Amino acid sequence: MFAPVQSAFAAALLDPERPVPAGLSTHTAAPLNKRFAAYRNNVVVGLVNALGTRFPATQRIVGEEFFRAMARVFVTAHPPRSPLLMTYGDDFPDFIAGFPPTAEMPYLADVARLEAARTRAYHAADAAPLAPEEIACLKSDSLQGLRFLLHPSAQVVRSAHPIVTLWAMNSGERELGPVEDWRPEDALIARPRLEVEVRALPVGGAAFIVQLLAGQTLEEAATAALADAGDFDLARNLAGLIGAGLITGFAIEEPRKELP
Amino acid sequence: MSIESRLPARAGVGFKPVHFRDIVAAVQPLGFFEVHAENYMGAGGPPHAQLSKLRADYALSIHGVGLSIGSPRPLDRAHLARLKALCDRYQPESFSEHLAWSSHGEVYYNDLLPLPYTEETLARVSEHVDEVQNTLGRQMLLENPSTYLMFAESTIPEAEFLRAVSDRTGCGLLLDVNNVFVSATNHGADALDYLARFPLERVKEIHLGGHDEQADDAGAPLLIDAHQAPVVEPVWALYAHVIARTGPVATLIEWDNDVPEWPRVLAEAQRANAILGTAGSAKAA
Amino acid sequence: MNVRKQITAATLASSLAAALAMAAAPAVAAPKPMRADMDKCYGIALKADNDCAAGPGTTCAGTARVDYQGNSWKYVAKGTCTQIPTPKGPGSLTQKA
Numbered sequence: 001m002f003a004p005v006q007s008a009f010a011a012a013l014l015d016p017e018r019p020v021p022a023g024l025s026t027h028t029a030a031p032l033n034k035r036f037a038a039y040r041n042n043v044v045v046g047l048v049n050a051l052g053t054r055f056p057a058t059q060r061i062v063g064e065e066f067f068r069a070m071a072r073v074f075v076t077a078h079p080p081r082s083p084l085l086m087t088y089g090d091d092f093p094d095f096i097a098g099f100p101p102t103a104e105m106p107y108l109a110d111v112a113r114l115e116a117a118r119t120r121a122y123h124a125a126d127a128a129p130l131a132p133e134e135i136a137c138l139k140s141d142s143l144q145g146l147r148f149l150l151h152p153s154a155q156v157v158r159s160a161h162p163i164v165t166l167w168a169m170n171s172g173e174r175e176l177g178p179v180e181d182w183r184p185e186d187a188l189i190a191r192p193r194l195e196v197e198v199r200a201l202p203v204g205g206a207a208f209i210v211q212l213l214a215g216q217t218l219e220e221a222a223t224a225a226l227a228d229a230g231d232f233d234l235a236r237n238l239a240g241l242i243g244a245g246l247i248t249g250f251a252i253e254e255p256r257k258e259l260p
Numbered sequence: 261m262s263i264e265s266r267l268p269a270r271a272g273v274g275f276k277p278v279h280f281r282d283i284v285a286a287v288q289p290l291g292f293f294e295v296h297a298e299n300y301m302g303a304g305g306p307p308h309a310q311l312s313k314l315r316a317d318y319a320l321s322i323h324g325v326g327l328s329i330g331s332p333r334p335l336d337r338a339h340l341a342r343l344k345a346l347c348d349r350y351q352p353e354s355f356s357e358h359l360a361w362s363s364h365g366e367v368y369y370n371d372l373l374p375l376p377y378t379e380e381t382l383a384r385v386s387e388h389v390d391e392v393q394n395t396l397g398r399q400m401l402l403e404n405p406s407t408y409l410m411f412a413e414s415t416i417p418e419a420e421f422l423r424a425v426s427d428r429t430g431c432g433l434l435l436d437v438n439n440v441f442v443s444a445t446n447h448g449a450d451a452l453d454y455l456a457r458f459p460l461e462r463v464k465e466i467h468l469g470g471h472d473e474q475a476d477d478a479g480a481p482l483l484i485d486a487h488q489a490p491v492v493e494p495v496w497a498l499y500a501h502v503i504a505r506t507g508p509v510a511t512l513i514e515w516d517n518d519v520p521e522w523p524r525v526l527a528e529a530q531r532a533n534a535i536l537g538t539a540g541s542a543k544a545a
Numbered sequence: 546m547n548v549r550k551q552i553t554a555a556t557l558a559s560s561l562a563a564a565l566a567m568a569a570a571p572a573v574a575a576p577k578p579m580r581a582d583m584d585k586c587y588g589i590a591l592k593a594d595n596d597c598a599a600g601p602g603t604t605c606a607g608t609a610r611v612d613y614q615g616n617s618w619k620y621v622a623k624g625t626c627t628q629i630p631t632p633k634g635p636g637s638l639t640q641k642a
Contacts, residue, residue, distance in 0.1 A: 005411065006332060010364035035476050038408040042484075044607040080369075140557075218557060223551070235559075
């Protein structure tokens with residue numbers, strides 16, 4: 001029966017404390033440690049490499065040795081649940097947030113969240129942006145029931161730290177240097193065409209886009225953004241979305257009947 | 261009706277996105293490109309843009325690495341459905357997978373793990389291959405693995421196991437000559453003996469790649485299938501030996517790690533083309 | 546008292562009109578550096594994840610004990626976090642409270 005051997009084999013792959021499973025052999029009488037280690041190494045190195053590929057700025061911030069050791073702890077505790085490695089590490093940022101050795105780097109998990117969002121944006125569905133002329137055609141008396149459909153790749157990562165600046169400095173987008181103004185930054189990650197773009201959002205922008213992504217009307221999203229930031233600038237935030245090519249459709253609801 | 265695997269009998273290369281610009285900058289002397297299915301299972305973006313361009317210009321082989329055909333457990337139906345969607349979209353000339361397992365329970369191990377060769381596993385693998393072929397509506401190719409260990413319970417030589425799966429299911433075979441060399445070395449066997457048992461007439465694609473050299477607990481050579489280096493001379497010799505018997509067969513160069521510049525990979529493919537060309541003209545003469 | 550600001554239909558209309566005017570300005574419409582044509586058509590290549598082989602190297606990675614148990618952690622972060630001075634504390638990105 002292979003099934004019990006396979007179960008022991010699988011369990012030992014990610015747990016070096018377990019002995020080499022029974023039922024294995026070689027053409028000599030030599031012990032099997034190094035042969036079984038070849039599989040253990042392939043599994044662990046392959047998964048650690050996958051995380052290094054997905055989180056290059058995070059790795060650059062802590063250095064390769066620290067990153068790979070941390071990734072190895074994650075891999076053994078959270079191996080993939082899907083054969084699609086492009087999704088592996090979606091929960092790595094949460095792991096980093098709870099990993100005590102990174103406590104001195106409270107921004108690190110949020111930089112990793114930004115990087116995880118970049119991979120999702122890279123593989124997200126394609127959609128063509130609405131032309132500004134199509135948006136200009138919207139009748140002003142229908143705007144209160146208007147919902148904008150955003151590009152499937154669009155995601156927001158909010159942070160108490162300057163994550164867009166830190167990411168840019170550690171991904172070659174911007175020169176490495178002192179972070180002149182250490183303040184919260186909210187990131188908009190999207191791939192309107194074929195290149196993943198990262199932008200720092202203006203105040204209230206994150207709340208606004210999160211509401212639009214949740215399917216709220218323009219009015220509801222703008223109201224929520226104003227509650228989040230009193231100086232939210234609706235025109236500027238809309239211009240950002242239109243300019244970035246992230247509005248891909250709209251739906252208009254019939255005006256609600258006023259309650260008596 | 262099942263679609264037969266039908267790659268052109270020329271050299272091909274495993275596509276790496278880093279080579280995309282070089283590849284499309286000229287007409288390449290290649291019969292096909294091969295991609296790993298799982299990297300094209302996202303909804304959109306650059307992977308599909310690049311694959312669509314390659315597919316328009318060359319024959320395509322879709323090579324799965326995550327279906328876990330060698331597991332005693334049922335196939336992952338959701339994954340099989342993704343493979344079907346990918347094959348339906350790109351209509352590849354060939355689809356192939358490995359005689360190996362990679363998932364157990366909920367966990368995906370991201371490695372091609374070995375199985376014993378017994379009547380029990382033969383029945384199970386054959387069922388899985390049937391299921392794949394029925395779902396995809398096409399013939400698949402099954403690839404011989406690199407192995408670092410054997411199983412005490414094995415009773416069937418690997419080459420005969422593959423022949424039996426092919427007999428039962430009608431699948432074609434993907435002969436990885438580097439894997440033959442790696443496994444033979446690791447198990448103190450003779451690669452030529454293995455090839456003598458192998459049903460070469462079922463081979464519709466060949467893989468060539470590099471390996472890493474380590475040692476086992478007794479200091480005996482332990483070769484690791486790492487796809488990080490050029491094909492070694494003994495593997496080229498085995499390849500020529502195979503091609504002399506089969507005639508020209510679609511031949512893939514695999515270089516997945518420490519990937520060099522495009523011209524270096526292309527040079528490996530051209531060496532395969534030269535061997536295929538010699539065999540082709542010898543056959544014609 | 547409700548101090549929540551309201552969005553009127555007129556605000557929506559004027560904001561949308563202003564947004565379209567801003568978006569039409571070149572500074573907003575093209576904030577990103579232009580890339581070569583090839584990248585615009587097919588995208589920047591990200592390394593693919595699923596491979597046939599993990600590759601050699603770090604051969605103890607799968608067999609070494611995972612050395613984070615309790616509080617033992619022998620690694621020191623030596624990346625850019627040590628190099629970028631911040632206003633809050635030189636030599637570290639860390640925001641000193």
